[in-house]
Amino acid sequence: MNLGRISVGSGVSQKEVMFFTSQLTILLETGTNLTTSLDAIAEQCTNPKMKQTVERVLADVTGGKTLSGALANHPKVFSNVFVSMVRAGELGGFLNEMLNRLHEFQKLKQEVRSKITTALAYPTVLTVLSSGVVIFMVTYVLPKVTTIFEGKEEILPTITKVVMAASHGFVTWWPLILAGVAAAIAGFATWIRTDAGRRTFDHLRVSVPLVGPLSRLLYASRLLRTMGVMLESGIPLLDGVEVTRGTIGNTDYTSFLDNVEQNVREGRTLSEPFSRSTLFTPMVKQMVATAEAAGSTGVVMLKMADHYEQEMTAKLKVLTALLEPAIVVAMGVVVGTIAMALFLPLFRLSSAVG
Secondary structure, eight states, X not given: OOGGGOOOOTTOOHHHHXXXXXXHHHHHHTTOOHHHHHHXXXXXXXXXXXXXXXXXXXXXXXXXXXXXXXHTXXXXXXXXXXXXXXXXXXXXXXXXXXXXXXXXXXXXXXXXXXXXXXXXXXHHHHHHHHHHHHHHIIIIIHHHXXXXXXXXXGGOOHHHHHHHXXXXXXXXXXXXXXXXXXXXXXXXXXXXXXXXXXXXXHHHHTTSTTHHHHXXXXXXXXXXXXXXXXXXXXXXXXXXXXXHXXXXXXXXXXXXHHHHHHHHHTTOOSHHHHHHOSSSOHHHHHHHHHHXXXXXXXXXXXXXXXXXXXXXXXXXXXXXXXXXXXXXXXXXXXXXXXXXXXXXXXXXXXXXXX
């Protein structure tokens, strides 16, 4: 068994890969040879899986493989972009410079991911807590309180009857409800694995209100940044398109890259597929055409990716500013409805007694 081909990627974080890149860059720039550098990094790894990966890369390099060839044996740890850029650096004789560029690329990706996670963290927590409060009231509080209304159904308002029926149904049939939810999730997971399901879902992600514009900015910036890095790294356009295709994660954009590849293979310009696509703004289409004519496509793509990411950050702030009060209002409506269902019959009972 060739241990070098075993991927131990699961359990290795992007921060650990960034640490590997930065440490390797520093060691090589100080004149340390590659094998000694890899050995030193392996000693510093606190994650056993990352340590094992680096040790296997070291073993492959010691055995005569190139660094890119050794890294390619671990696709769950080192992406196609990572391997392609290292390979280009090796072939061009500027591995240190390429590792520096790769580290900057990783940092920008991590920043985008952190911005999205941070922006959505509070609305997510608020939604979970609100749902927990509602479930607690429906399954525990309501059944205990509504026992005082037994035998007095004729004086109960409609809202109380509806809430009581919902509470009784949830408490009685919760196993079936959970089974139904699980079946729906399993069905969705199965459907999304089909080609038609994946295409439909991916198209919805970039077209539905609120989420769609954000998704378009995310995928467009990812595509432009990856292609820009590839081109600036001296990687041939077709190779760059192939690597980018594997990083996008949306069939609308991979179909666009298919069109780019076909166009380039037929000897036509890169800007033509951009000009026909509805996935990019007119500004991007014009800038790609201008940059291609000037021979600065990679640089311009990176600048446009920066612009898209800044715009995405601004839209995220607006979206979260809208989501938070919307969740609070929805929670207030639900709790208010339950409170009305409880207090209205109490008022009627007190009036009848009086």
